Amino acid sequence: QKDETTQEAAVIGEPVEKEAPVKQIRVAEQVPGLITPGVWDGQVFSMNSSIYEYLIEINAETGELDPVLATSWETNEGKVWTFKLRQGVKFHDGSDFTAEDVKYTIERTQDPSLGHLKKTDFEVVESVRVVDDYTVQVTLKEARPTFVYLFTDYNMAILSSEYDYASLGESKPMGTGPFMMSQLVPKESALLKKNPNYWAEGLPKIDQIAIYFVGDIDASISMLESDRVDVVPFITPEIQQRVDGIDGISVISPYQEQRFISMRVDEAPFNDNRVRLAFKYAMDPKVIARSTAKMELNDGVFYNETPIMNMLAEYKELPLRERNIAKAKQLLAEAGYPNGLSTELYYASDHPFGKELSQTVKELAAEAGFDIELKGYTRDVYLSQYWLNVPISITGWGGRIDPSMLLSLAFKGGGPWNESHLDEPVLNDLIEKISSEADPDQRMAYYHELQEWFYNNGPLINVQVPYLVAIKDNVVGYRQPLTMLPQYKYMDIL
Amino acid sequence: MNDNILEIENLHVRFSTFDGLFSAVNNVSLNLGYNESIGIIGESGCGKSTLAFTVMRYLATNAQVEGAIRFKGINLLENSEKEMESVRGNRIAMVFQNPYSSLNPSLTIGFQLDEVGMHHQKLSKSQARKATIEALEMMNLGDPKGIVRRYPHQVSGGIQQRICIAMALLCKPDLMILDEPTTALDVTTEAVILDSIAELRDTLKMSMIYISHDIGVINKVSENIVVMYSGEIVESGPKKQIFENPVHPYTRALINCMPRGGVVKEKTKLNTIAGYVKRRGVDEGGCPFADRCDKKNDTCISKYGTKKIGEHHYAACDRAYAEDIPDKLKVRITPIARKKDPDFDSERDLLKVEDLHKIYGNKRKVYAVNGIEFSVKPHSILGIVGESGCGKSTTGHMISGLFPPSKGRIIFGDTDISIGWNKRDKETLKNIQLIFQNPGRSLNPSHTVEKIIGRTMQKLANINNAKERREKIIDILRKVDLGKEYLEKKPRQLSGGEQQRVAIARSLSISPSLIVCDEPTSALDVSVQASVLNLLNDLQVDTHVAYLFISHDLNVINYLSDYIMVMYAGKIAEYGKRDEVMENSHHPYTEALLSAVPEVDPTKQKDIIELEGMLPDPAKKIKGCPFAGRCHKQVGEICVKEYPPMVQLTEDHYYFCHIKP
Amino acid sequence: MKRLMEMFLRRLGSLLATLVVMSFVIFLLVEIMPGDVAQMILGQSATEEAVAALREARGLNDPLLERYGRWISGVVVGDLGDSIYMQGVSINSILWRKVGHSIILAMTAFIIFVPLSIFFGVLAGVKEKKPTDSIISFFGLATMALPEFVSGVILITVFAVQLKWFPIVSVIPIGESIWQNLNIVVLPALSITLVMFGYISRMQRSSMISVMNSDYIRAATLKGMPRRYVIFRHALKNAMLPTITIIGMNMGWLFGGLVVVETLFGFPGMGSLLMTAIKTRDVPLIEACVLLITVIYSVSTMITDIMYSYLNPRIRYQGGQK
């Protein structure tokens, strides 16, 4: 059933005429860090998502799972997973794609010398068995009903078991994707050419992608305006306003990202729920939306007090907390802070929305009596030195198609990224149940319960900001799901 | 009218400065005939240079000129800039005081000379070069072909100045203006240059204006003298008349304040002029000298104007024939006799120097002082004289402890003080004081007079009570003729003479027994020099202090010293009692030095002994007689090969030469 | 000539010594600063384990001296190491292309501002206190006071946004070289030029004035030489000597300016590379860039020094006195 989409796409895609000029999409992206899958920090999505492929991907339009290198999968109660693989697929170096490659990719996550970013997630895997060339069976230590979603993560690109990624992964990336690396000028540009042996017929629709690595978003937009590039992903809201007025250029928002404003609950002042509530009462979602993202609430920017994004099916509609300074002050007084309190907010100053959001929060909270000192650090300093140990933090989180993983990492007692230092038995229990419950309805119920708990007791504000892409109107078919991987194979240029 | 090549008529030059307009040249009229030479004399700031530059039409932008300057009948002030270009360097040439800065450091000497001929006479490059070489030869420069290839810094000051003069001669100008061309040079070099200038004038038949503050120098090159004071001509006339019958009180003072041949402290006290040259505002009338004149009365303001005294002799003093001005010029004041102190053992040496050496530098060594021995008697003045660079200052500085000698001993009383200041005890530091050449630089510009003197008293005489100290300072200031009001002044607010008085007061304030005076008057005008010399002399009579008096001016040394030491290239040439050295000199260098001293009295001109070449390179160690290369009496190989022995004439008079008496 | 050679060797020696010390200081500086490279590389989703593994893999846990030794011994043989990010991609392959671009940019700026500022400086100096002087001086002051990024923004607004003469961003299209895209150099070079112009023309002006007031210029004028001749033959060379030193001393500002304009224009040069390296904490790349800047900067000051002494006979012939 899953094959339909690709077939459809192949039909729509017009055959490339021989004499036609080279169809090229030019992209301005950030300067990449590491680009080898596994340790890839998730920048230059255009490059990696075009060179590599995954077992499955998320359909940017429906949100369903699309088969890619796996044609189908089935599970036995979430414990044993069997994947049927696509036949006749070749890597760019000419070697065949087989079950060995999938096994290699999964086992690579546990390589101790690599520091694979999905290592923890895949620790649940007990064994990977190559059934035949095109069948792989993965056995887990315990049931994980949503295990399959892990294969959509950008670090889980399927790699060739015969290729030396350790020494070539950075300079000559190689996968099965629709485009192949043609020319890489480090820190400057990359040119990707169409993969002539691509398995999906009629795809990709364009001949090449030219990617410019531009450090400065403003410069990228200037390039867009002066017709030197066609696509600029990851733009800021100010830029959106600037671009809005220009003919032939639009801004699209394929999905949302999250910003968690977390309060640390194991020490004063936020160990007292009244203080947390006061803080939440001091916030004004509308102002936050406008100041941070120049957008209206629920029109690009979303706001709730739980770890679940508004757009997900698991989200439970809870009433938006009205701003109430009097109430906030009263709560603060009850908690023993009649004259307000001083605290610190840490954030990564070079992260999009970081500066705007932190300053807005500071201003809003000030009225209720919170005297917040802002501490902005570059992202690495923030993460390595302050994060997880501060009274209030603002941290960016990518969207997850399956929120359960995040819950155990960030909100369960002992979780590695537990910013708030939460260790509530009720909550721990709920999270446990969510990750192992096989029945979807029951799982949904647990999710709702969890969100109510957060609304009443939680140390969290979840601001969802748009991921914005500025794009020429003659580029059609831009697709980018929540996994952040743009799907250039569907794109075309008029 | 055509008798005169240059006629200046009622010339006024005014400068506008931040404290108003002032007159630098005031109503000057002057005629210069063909082939005539006049000398302009006057103290610093009297407007001599300004007058010269006005003739060249080269004045700062803040100048306003009025009057007429006619050169061969053409008023230069009405010339266009273009026309001036063809006059300058071509018809009128000028030579400046400082030869080094007048030559472009980045062009070769040849280039700078050639361009004159090429420009004015449209000569080709080779013709110009030929003319250049000829001009250089005319200035008695050996090896002109070598010189043209060099850069200015590669030749000595004396040669630089001769090159400048040669440059002025290139187009055989009708008029040459020389603005103190020898002031920066040594007497011996000066003598040579003055000789060549005089010679040139005879051969080239040109008119000349020679500016100097030294009458002696003017005497050698000019027949007429113009005396300027504060921008005005106060007296003019043939040099004989001016010298024999000076009319204007300023001229008289100028002549009389110079210590000249034969004047010594025991017999005469120098004349002085109180005060200093003041800038005159535009509207100030009357005699500019009035405020310094001790003979002034009311008419000096009202009836001021030029009077004819004799043929070609004019003076701007209404009272020129007034009876109360004694006609007798050479009247001098007799000094107070030296008091004899019965307790004083004048035979014991106060300071004794043995085999003193100083070598400067590590990599590039400079042998500044090369083994000298002498002693200073208490309550006496030892004058050290010699050319620039011969090691006079170095000797003085070692004695005062600025740095230790490289070798040899300095014994003061009974103690060996061959050490630097940082190792000397307080007593020694107090007993030996140093007065520097440039008073402006030896007084800290940001401290007040009180602090300058007071700090020394506090440090060396342990007077820690501020009130007591202040009284003493006032006392000492009175001794150097300065009032109480000077306490709060800073050096910048004092004139050069006053500054030097403060420096003297500082040294005296702690009653030292020896003061090293390193050319204390050579930066001062003659009139100020006279008062400082008088002061030093009086103080010495009073306080029993001894001086080690360093100067390059033999007249000054002669006037002040009891003993004279002539130095040459780090060595002693001759040493002896003043009269013996002056009247019975034996060393050829002493003779040359004596002959080179310009004589003020035009009737008493003498032949000079010309010294060629320059001091030996101080970076080389010399085996033989250092003077051998320039000596006019050289006796042969021995002079170069062997250092001459000491010839002892009397107990107190000796010299170093292979020639026996 | 012998003296010059001697001086050259002496300077070269001290340059090498400087570089040795400098390289260690740079290394130390970059290494002891806070922030964790491994964390930076792996980003937020890195687990402690992953960070530790990366640190180990990249040799970040070795003792400082060992790492320095490893680094410097590579540098000596011309191997600047690998970028911390792109393993297998040597810094050499990244850096030199950008250095080339920067040199083209710097040289362009240099070729514009040096003659321009000297010319106007001389003009102002010769016309001291006249309107020409006031205009040039004030313009110089104004451009000097505008940091590169401000004048750059102005230039962009006028010449790129409004007039569209030059591109806003200095990007070289993929597959082309800078020579095919020389128009991207113009605006960055101009913004450097503006700042340097102010500085150098003012210096040139004051040295011209002091030379014009010197005794030897007076002497030359009074020799009857025409004014033009005096200015060109007598004054210019002497007045330019201090300017050469000033230009040498201002190479530092030029390099600083280079970083700023490259960042502003997105120019693919060493400055923007350094900025990226700093932002991404790419330690080996920072070290390489700074070391290279140090070398270029020191060499260019050395060249100006030597040029100064070559042009100045007082130094050239020192000791040649007879």
Next chain:
Amino acid sequence: MKYFFYQLKKSPLAMVGIAIIVFWLIAAFAGPSMISFTHTEMDSMNQMAAPGEYGHVLGTDSLGRDILSRIVYGSRSILTVALLTSIFSTVVGILLGFSAGYFGGRLDTAFLRGMDILMAIPPLVLSMVILGILGDSSIASLTIIVSIAFVPATARVSRGVLLTEKSQEYVSAARIRGENHLYIMFVEILPNTMGPIIVEATARFAYSIMMVASLGFLGVGLQPPTPDWGMMVIENKPIIAQAPWAVLFPALAIASLVIAISIFSDFVSKVLIHER
């Protein structure tokens, strides 16, 4: 002093310069209390308001923050940093340059070598690297690092003027009355070197404003929410088309202050040269 005012009267440019400096000093000192908006306050309804609209005299930026109050508030930090850096680098420069020049010999050689090394990195690059790596620029760290970057220049100037003064005879006079080194250096010599040192310090002041602004532009200067002029320019550059004032006014602020200080520095040096 009399001459100072005489020259001042003759030089309208210098008067303008001094007026601008005084203006900024007043702005920094009393400014924030005179403006109805604070520098961090976000008027979210009036983002990118044009100058004059809604009571925002110089308009607002993309967050709705009042440009005027940010500039005025920014003048505090920039003046503080510039003042402190010029004082620090001058004081340290005097200490280093004086001791090296005064004692000479090995110490001097070591000093010169050290300065060569420090000078081998352009000041902006040096500060940029250090601040960039520190990642946390406060007024304190900015001041310290910019001062360090400036020390070689000030130390060299101090050493130079000391060497000229050292050969003056009043120093010799002080020596032979047995003064110690410190007294000679700081009581005798220092007051006479103040002229060139003050000129250098004012020039440093202008440089450090440029430098702080450039560092702000490069994103390694003062961190938000402290307003920084350089950062304001770069922050608002993306909206230059919609809200040019957000770029223009901070840029003007930088330029006016630097020009004013340069004029002042020129003027001071002219007066001081005369005084000597």
